[in-house]
Structure formats: C-alpha cells, structure tokens
Amino acid sequence: MHDLGEKDDELWxxxxxxxxxxxKVHRRGQPLSEGDYHLVVHICIFNSKNEVLIQKxxxxxxxxxxxxxxSAAGSAIVGDDxxxxxxxxxxxxLGLTVDLSKERPILTINFKNGFDDYWVIKRDVEIDELILQxxxxxxxxxxxxxxxxxxxxxxxxxxxxxxxxxxxxAYKL
Numbered sequence: 001m002h003d004l005g006e007k008d009d010e011l012w013x014x015x016x017x018x019x020x021x022x023x024k025v026h027r028r029g030q031p032l033s034e035g036d037y038h039l040v041v042h043i044c045i046f047n048s049k050n051e052v053l054i055q056k057x058x059x060x061x062x063x064x065x066x067x068x069x070x071s072a073a074g075s076a077i078v079g080d081d082x083x084x085x086x087x088x089x090x091x092x093x094l095g096l097t098v099d100l101s102k103e104r105p106i107l108t109i110n111f112k113n114g115f116d117d118y119w120v121i122k123r124d125v126e127i128d129e130l131i132l133q134x135x136x137x138x139x140x141x142x143x144x145x146x147x148x149x150x151x152x153x154x155x156x157x158x159x160x161x162x163x164x165x166x167x168x169x170a171y172k173l
Contacts, residue, residue, distance in 0.1 A: 011078045012038045019115055025078055038114040039076040041086040041105075043098075046170035047124045051142040054157070055093065058138050066138070068148070068157035070166075082117045094140065095131025098123070106169050107162065120166060122173045 014024035015037045026032060045053040052071065059066040072093040076085035083100045090098045098121060105117035130140055143151070145167045151157035160166075 010075070012075055013078055013080070014038065015115065028075065032113045036113075039080070039082060039085065040073065040111075040114055040116045041076060041082055041089060042073040042116065042118045043071050043086050043090050044118065044120045044166050044170065045071040045090075045096075045098075045125065046120065046122050046167075046173070047142060048122065049142075049144075050167065050171050051144050052148065052166070052170070053094075053125065053140060054143045054148065054151075055132070055140045056138040058134075058136055061136065064158050068143075068151050070158075070160070082119075086117070086119045093133045093137050095129075095133075096123075096125065107165065109162075118162070118166070120170050120173070122170065 010028040012026045014022045072089045074089040107118040109116045
C-alpha cells in the first residue's frame with residue numbers, strides 16, 4: 001500500500017494540558033511526550049436538507065483506511081490555530097474555500113494526546129464541484145443521519161459517538 005496520505009514531515013505546535021501553546025514543536029508520526037498535546041480539527045458541512053458531506057478515506061491511509069468520515073479533518077500544523085487549520089483542511093481535502101472568521105468550534109473533545117475541535121457550517125455544494133485531494137480522499141457524498149448511522153453499523157464509517165449532537169446543532173443553523 002501507499003503512504004500518500006501521510007506526511008511524516010508535518011510539524012505540529014505542542015500545547016500543555018490546559019491548551020496553552022508551548023515553544024515545543026512535534027513531528028507527526030513520533031510519539032508525543034508525556035504532558036504534550038496537539039490540536040485536531042473536524043469540519044462538518046451540512047446542506048439545507050440537513051445532510052452532512054462525508055468523505056471516504058483512501059485505502060492507504062494509516063488511520064481508518066477506506067472508511068467514511070466527516071467532511072474534512074486533520075491536525076493543526078505549526079502556525080495554525082483551530083480556525084486556520086479548519087479552513088486549510090477543507091481547502092486541501094475538498095477544494096472548497098470557507099471563511100470561519102465569524103464562527104467558533106461548537107465542541108472540543110479532549111483525547112489522550114490532544115484537543116479535537118468540531119466546526120459545523122451550512123453550505124449547499126454540488127459534489128461534482130469538489131476537488132478531492134487524491135492522497136487522502138477517495139470520494140465524497142451527502143448523507144442523512146440515518147444513512148450515516150447505517151454506514152457505521154455496517155462498519156463502513158468511523159463510529160463517531162456525537163452524531164446526534166452534530167445533526168441537532170446543524171438543524172438549528
């Protein structure tokens with residue numbers, strides 16, 4: 001298999017447990033030191049039908065290969081804040097330019113080695129207008145909550161435990 005979608009030369013800012021930026025830099029693929037954390041972002045793009053744009057990860061991705069995922073996601077790189085990282089990931093993976101300057105992440109989930117910010121926006125996009133990043137994204141489509149839950153049950157999508165919250169939040173936008 002390929003490692004096209006993995007960037008081991010990618011550098012991340014390091015945060016402390018309270019999400020304060022430190023002077024440390026971390027190289028992707030190396031284990032994080034005890035007490036060091038990094039920032040990850042997920043962007044959930046919903047359309048006016050309250051469907052979420054999902055992408056299928058390439059089969060050579062190290063994490064969750066060949067699985068359906070939320071619209072876009074990735075680690076913040078050196079110099080990124082959450083917003084910059086989210087805007088960059090959407091542009092890289094889907095070819096879409098989004099302006100999140102008037103938005104905030106709706107949720108942050110702390111995980112063992114970091115912070116995972118979730119951004120939710122509404123935007124009607126035609127699938128054939130997307131420019132999918134070959135290294136990471138095999139395909140994209142719109143999915144209702146029921147369709148995404150079915151993909152999860154069949155083991156074809158990443159089993160996010162917060163789907164109810166994401167769809168409920170998007171419905172109110």
